Amino acid sequence: MAREAKPRTSRPPAPPKPPAADVLLGELAERAARTFVERRQILSFEEYVGLLLAEPQVHLRDASTYLRDAFDHYGRKTIDRPWGSTDRCRLFDAEFDDGRDRLVGHEPVQDAFYRILSGFVRDGRANRLVLLHGPNGSAKTTFVQCIIRALEHYSSTPPGALYRFHWIFPTDRIERGGLGFGSGGRSAKGPTTFANLEDADIDARLACEVRDHPLLLLPDAYRREVLKAAVEAHGGELRVPERLFRTGLCHKCRQIFDALNAAYAGDLRKVLAHVQVERYTVSRGYRRGACVIGPQLSVDAAERQVTADRSLAALPTALQNVALFEPYGELVDGAGGLIVFDDLLKRPLDAFKYLLTTIENGEVTLSHSILRLDAVMVATSNEVHMEAFRRHPEYASFRGRLATIRVPYLLEHPLEREIYELHIVPQVERHVAPHAVDLAARWAVMTRLTRPDSEHFERGVGRLVEELAVDGKAALYAGELPVEGLDPDQAKALLGAVPQLRSEAAAAADAESLGGASPREVRSVLLLAAQRDDSACLSPFGVLAELAELTSHTADYQFLQQPAEKGGFHDQAEILRRLRELLLDRIEDDVRESSGLIEPGRFPEMMERYVREIRHWVKQERVTDKATGQERDADEAYMAQFEKYAGAGKDAAAFRNEVMTRIGAHRTDHPGRPLDVPALFPEMIRRVRRAVLEERRPQIHKLAERLLVHFDDPAAVPADDRTRVAALLEALVSGRGYCRECAREAVAALVRTRLRGTAD
Ligand SMILES: [Zn+2]
Ligand SMILES: [Zn+2]
Structure with a gap:
C-alpha cells in the first residue's frame, strides 16, 4: 500500500474535490502504518523482552489467566430483581459489537464459568474440561460464541495484546552483509535482528503453529532471570504461569533452534536475530487462539512433514538435513486460547478419550512428538447425551476431570421474549402484531414449569404457593404478582419465596427448566404463524392456532407426555386456555387505555385526594x-x-x-x-382502578363495537361517535403498535368473545 502511494507526486495538481482515490489510499496506508507501529505489531526479540519487562502482567499469562482477564476487562453489572440482585458479566452483552447476538439471561451459568476459570488461574493450569450441558436450544452455543467474540475483541485492545514469533531466514545478500551461516563470525557486527526485513529480503519464514510463548526461546537459566526481573518490576505480586518455567519450545521450534545454535556455535544472540515477534489477535475465522470442533471430527491434532515445495530449499544447510514436522489440526489452532468441542458426547467415547490425558497433563501425543497444549477446553452436550454419559462405565474416570455446568432453559418470560425479538422477529416479513411474541414466550416458559411443593414454606406463604397456577408461577418468576388482590405483606412474602421455589424446582428429579418447549420449537411456531392465510400480520391468534397444532402432536415431544397437574401444570389445553384469556385481557386493556375515557395519572391522583x-x-x-x-x-x-x-x-x-x-x-x-x-398504596390503587374500569366497561365495549363498524364502513358509525372512534384507532396504531389489520382482528375477537359471549 505504501508503495502504491508514490506516483502521487508525478500527477498533475489534483482538483480541490473530491479526494482522489490514490490520495485517500495514501492516507489510509499512512494511517495503517502508524497504527501498526503504535500497536507494536512487529518486534525483534530484544524489543519484545523490553515490552515484557514494561508490562509483565500483559505478557506473562497462560490461557486461563488470559480468559479470566478478558472477563474482567468487560466487567460486571448488577441486575435488580424483586427478590434480590444478581451480577452479570458484561462480556455476554457483546457491547463491543453493539449487542449483536448477546446472551440473554443465564447469570448463574456465567458465574459458575467464571469461578471455574478463577480455579484454573489458582491451580496454574486449566486442569479440567468445562462441560456445558442442558436441553436443546438452551443457549450453550451462544454462551461460547460470546466468549470467543469477546476474545477476538479483547485481543485487539492494548491490555489484551498477544504475541507469537516466526523464524526469519534472509536472502544470501542480506546474510552476507550480516551474520551469515558458516561465515565464521566474519561479520559479527552485522544486524542484531532480521525481524524487520522487507519481504524481498526474506527467503523463508517459518511459523510456530502452536504459538509458543516467545520467552520459551530463552534457555532455562536466562528465562528464570527475565521472569524474576519482570516480577520484581511489577512489585513482586505477579503470578507467573507455571508453564513458562516448566515447558520448552514445541518440537519444530526446538529443531530449528538447535540447528541454528549449532551453526552459530552456541551464539544465542545470532540465533535470536532470526526471531520475529509479531502481535496477533484471536480469530475464529483464521483459526487463531479459538477453535470450535464439531462432533463429526475425530482427529483433532496431527503432524505432517514440512514439504520441500515451499521454502525448504531456501533454508540454511543446517536445517535442510533435518526432517521438520509441523503440528496441525483444531487443537493446534486453539492453542493459547479457547478450544470448544461442540456436542462432544455425540462422538464415540474412543474419539475423545485422549482428552483425559490431555486434561491431566496438558499434552497431546502426536506421531513424532508431544504437543504441550495451553488452552481452556470447553465442551457442550445436550441433556440426553449427558444422561447416557453419566451411566457409562468410563464416566467415573472422566468425572474428576470435568467441571460441569448446567445451562437450563430460561424461566423468565420477558427474557425468553427478548431472545425471540433478537433472533426470530427480524426474519418475519409481516407486521408483528402486539402480544404475538409475548404469548409465545409465555407459552414456552409455562411448558417448562412444574407444580411447586408448598411443604417447605411457612404456613402463610405455603398457602399462597399451594394456590399458584401455571400462569401465576410464570408471572412470579418474572417479578410480577401472580394474582390480584394480594396485600403488600403477602406480595412481599411471595416474591421473597422465588429463590427457594426456583432452587427446589431445579433440584427435583424432573428438574424444571430442563424440560418443556425449546426456543427452536417456538421459532417454527412463530414462522408458521407468520405465513397463515387468516391474518395479514404475525398475529397472536395465529400463534395460538399454531401452538394448538403443535401440542396436538403428543408423540413428537416428550414434554407433551407429562401428566397434567392441578393449576394447569403440564396441561397443554389449560395453558392455551389461560393464554387466550390473557390475550383478550390485554386487548381489552389496549382498547381501554386508547379509548380516551380514562386519563393517565387519574388513579394516583384519586388516592392522594x-x-x-x-x-x-x-x-x-x-x-x-x-x-x-x-x-x-x-x-x-x-x-x-x-x-x-x-x-x-x-x-x-x-x-x-x-x-x-x-x-x-x-x-x-x-x-x-x-x-x-x-x-x-399500590394495591389499593389497582383495586380502585379495576373498579372504575369495570364501571366504564359498557362504554368501552360500545366503543369497540363502533370501531368494528368503522372498519366496514366509517359512514355507518353514528355521527357523534365518529371522532372518538377515529381517535381510538389512531391511539391503537400509534400508541400500542397495532396496524389497521391486526387492530381489526383483535377488536373483532374482543367483541365476539367478551361482548357477545360467543365461544371462540
Ligand atoms: Zn513452536
Ligand atoms: Zn398488524
Missing part, C-alpha cells in the same frame, strides 16, 4: 374548598365513593384509621423524607 380528605376527617377540621372558596367539612361523598371502589367494607372509620396508621408508620420509618402516597 382521598388521603387529604381523611386527614381533615380525622382532625375534624373545616377546609377551604379550592374551587368554590367556601368553607366545608371533609368530603364525605368522595370518601364513600373511593371506599366503595377500594372495597373498604362496612366499617369506613376503621378503614380510614388503618390508612392513616400506615402513613404514620411510614413517616416514623423514613423521617424527613417526602411522602409519596401513591407509592405507599
Whole structure:
C-alpha cells in the first residue's frame, strides 16, 4: 500500500474535490502504518523482552489467566430483581459489537464459568474440561460464541495484546552483509535482528503453529532471570504461569533452534536475530487462539512433514538435513486460547478419550512428538447425551476431570421474549402484531414449569404457593404478582419465596427448566404463524392456532407426555386456555387505555385526594374548598365513593384509621423524607382502578363495537361517535403498535368473545 502511494507526486495538481482515490489510499496506508507501529505489531526479540519487562502482567499469562482477564476487562453489572440482585458479566452483552447476538439471561451459568476459570488461574493450569450441558436450544452455543467474540475483541485492545514469533531466514545478500551461516563470525557486527526485513529480503519464514510463548526461546537459566526481573518490576505480586518455567519450545521450534545454535556455535544472540515477534489477535475465522470442533471430527491434532515445495530449499544447510514436522489440526489452532468441542458426547467415547490425558497433563501425543497444549477446553452436550454419559462405565474416570455446568432453559418470560425479538422477529416479513411474541414466550416458559411443593414454606406463604397456577408461577418468576388482590405483606412474602421455589424446582428429579418447549420449537411456531392465510400480520391468534397444532402432536415431544397437574401444570389445553384469556385481557386493556375515557395519572391522583380528605376527617377540621372558596367539612361523598371502589367494607372509620396508621408508620420509618402516597398504596390503587374500569366497561365495549363498524364502513358509525372512534384507532396504531389489520382482528375477537359471549 505504501508503495502504491508514490506516483502521487508525478500527477498533475489534483482538483480541490473530491479526494482522489490514490490520495485517500495514501492516507489510509499512512494511517495503517502508524497504527501498526503504535500497536507494536512487529518486534525483534530484544524489543519484545523490553515490552515484557514494561508490562509483565500483559505478557506473562497462560490461557486461563488470559480468559479470566478478558472477563474482567468487560466487567460486571448488577441486575435488580424483586427478590434480590444478581451480577452479570458484561462480556455476554457483546457491547463491543453493539449487542449483536448477546446472551440473554443465564447469570448463574456465567458465574459458575467464571469461578471455574478463577480455579484454573489458582491451580496454574486449566486442569479440567468445562462441560456445558442442558436441553436443546438452551443457549450453550451462544454462551461460547460470546466468549470467543469477546476474545477476538479483547485481543485487539492494548491490555489484551498477544504475541507469537516466526523464524526469519534472509536472502544470501542480506546474510552476507550480516551474520551469515558458516561465515565464521566474519561479520559479527552485522544486524542484531532480521525481524524487520522487507519481504524481498526474506527467503523463508517459518511459523510456530502452536504459538509458543516467545520467552520459551530463552534457555532455562536466562528465562528464570527475565521472569524474576519482570516480577520484581511489577512489585513482586505477579503470578507467573507455571508453564513458562516448566515447558520448552514445541518440537519444530526446538529443531530449528538447535540447528541454528549449532551453526552459530552456541551464539544465542545470532540465533535470536532470526526471531520475529509479531502481535496477533484471536480469530475464529483464521483459526487463531479459538477453535470450535464439531462432533463429526475425530482427529483433532496431527503432524505432517514440512514439504520441500515451499521454502525448504531456501533454508540454511543446517536445517535442510533435518526432517521438520509441523503440528496441525483444531487443537493446534486453539492453542493459547479457547478450544470448544461442540456436542462432544455425540462422538464415540474412543474419539475423545485422549482428552483425559490431555486434561491431566496438558499434552497431546502426536506421531513424532508431544504437543504441550495451553488452552481452556470447553465442551457442550445436550441433556440426553449427558444422561447416557453419566451411566457409562468410563464416566467415573472422566468425572474428576470435568467441571460441569448446567445451562437450563430460561424461566423468565420477558427474557425468553427478548431472545425471540433478537433472533426470530427480524426474519418475519409481516407486521408483528402486539402480544404475538409475548404469548409465545409465555407459552414456552409455562411448558417448562412444574407444580411447586408448598411443604417447605411457612404456613402463610405455603398457602399462597399451594394456590399458584401455571400462569401465576410464570408471572412470579418474572417479578410480577401472580394474582390480584394480594396485600403488600403477602406480595412481599411471595416474591421473597422465588429463590427457594426456583432452587427446589431445579433440584427435583424432573428438574424444571430442563424440560418443556425449546426456543427452536417456538421459532417454527412463530414462522408458521407468520405465513397463515387468516391474518395479514404475525398475529397472536395465529400463534395460538399454531401452538394448538403443535401440542396436538403428543408423540413428537416428550414434554407433551407429562401428566397434567392441578393449576394447569403440564396441561397443554389449560395453558392455551389461560393464554387466550390473557390475550383478550390485554386487548381489552389496549382498547381501554386508547379509548380516551380514562386519563393517565387519574388513579394516583384519586388516592392522594382521598388521603387529604381523611386527614381533615380525622382532625375534624373545616377546609377551604379550592374551587368554590367556601368553607366545608371533609368530603364525605368522595370518601364513600373511593371506599366503595377500594372495597373498604362496612366499617369506613376503621378503614380510614388503618390508612392513616400506615402513613404514620411510614413517616416514623423514613423521617424527613417526602411522602409519596401513591407509592405507599399500590394495591389499593389497582383495586380502585379495576373498579372504575369495570364501571366504564359498557362504554368501552360500545366503543369497540363502533370501531368494528368503522372498519366496514366509517359512514355507518353514528355521527357523534365518529371522532372518538377515529381517535381510538389512531391511539391503537400509534400508541400500542397495532396496524389497521391486526387492530381489526383483535377488536373483532374482543367483541365476539367478551361482548357477545360467543365461544371462540
Ligand atoms: Zn513452536
Ligand atoms: Zn398488524
